[in-house]
Amino acid sequence: MAAERCWVVIPAAGVGQRFGGDFPKQYTKLRGRSLLDHCLATFLSWPTTYKIVVALSASDRQFLESDFATHPKIVKVEGGAERVNSVLNALAYIDLQADDGDWVMVHDAARPMLQTRDIDVLWRARSQYRAAILARPISDTIKRSNRAGVIDRTVSREGLWGAQTPQMAKVEDLCSALRAGLQAGHNITDEASALEAQGLEVGLVEGPAYNIKVTLPDDLHLANLWLERQ
Template sequence: MLNNPRSIIAIVPAAGVGSRMGADIPKQYLMLGQQCILAHTLDSLLSHAEIDQVVVALHPQDNYFSQLPQSHHSKLTTVVGGGERADSVLAALDFVESINPEAWALVHDAARPCVTHQDITKLIESVNLHPQGAILAAPVRDTMKRSDTNGNIIHTVDRALLWHALTPQIFPVSVLRHHLSAALAAQVPITDEASAMEWAGVMPGLVNGRMDNIKVTHPDDLQLAALFMSQQ
């Protein structure tokens, strides 16, 4: 638990259609076992004892979310998201700050259904060591190559101290909202919440997370996610 307990509010950006992976519906609504990807993701967040509320940023024309059983959960709220992931996170942060500016935002990808309670707890507890905020990440294990624009190897990159950024990522709501808003106004490319904080001069902490916390981006990932979830 945090030394000074505050509300933990999970934010799930699910507004963009993203890659449909050859399907007719947004990828977060593709089936993974008995329910869709997003439903699994929400189950992990809604059932965690230290998460007080879950805010999902949806596309204004989303016709699928209301059909999920999780959409009626007492801990869940929705907001209208934006065109890009960062815009959706900012919309959710605007809402959260209006009701609880002292909260912590735990931002998690809609298409990462394999996140475990153990990793979520580890990230939340890391705030004691990293009061500026932190992210789940995994050390790079493979040999890394840098290429030119023609697909030829230029050189091998030293993998020491390199990490794969994962989610969730946790930051104080008001601080993250301020830096994310400023970065978007400056047209800075924002790939995750940590990149907005880094741009503002903040050095988020790294929390070693499980490698099976994959993001579903390719049809093959569905089978891999199903395997990981069955083993968990």
């Protein structure tokens, strides 16, 4: 039996409006290396990575300065208006070459702290689930507000998880789920939500606390602290 292949998709066509700055957030430097390059370095050092498909803005010129711009395992495709469009563009490339049973992991370009051991944990989950994501159980007390910005009620955190990436599925499952979700007009905030809408069970694999998403400038400081600890 042929070895199972794992493709990786990194949507990196966004501008990171909440982060601010004069260039896209994924090119912000953390310890001298862009957030995107941190992600690429991790997946390139994971031995099961088959190819990494990076979805970039049509006007992107900064990727040419990446440490991995010419790496033979990296493929560039044009991104779309939203994350889901970028992921679908990458999947369109993969779908033309994928074997039956190939897997794909989709990872945020702004999650630079991921380690190969975390990918290993998710990859092993394929023996139990047809799709799975890294996630963290919610530990904070959750409040729901009203329109005036006042607490309406406290929400039980039992069974609540905060989704992380990578998010993993069979290539054919994710392609069909995202296309169906867009056609139905669903708000697709991550890959798991599209898979759930099609009735697929998505396993929750506990991810590490350090697998943070850099959304605001303070998150960059937090990521730097985690790097110091590592």
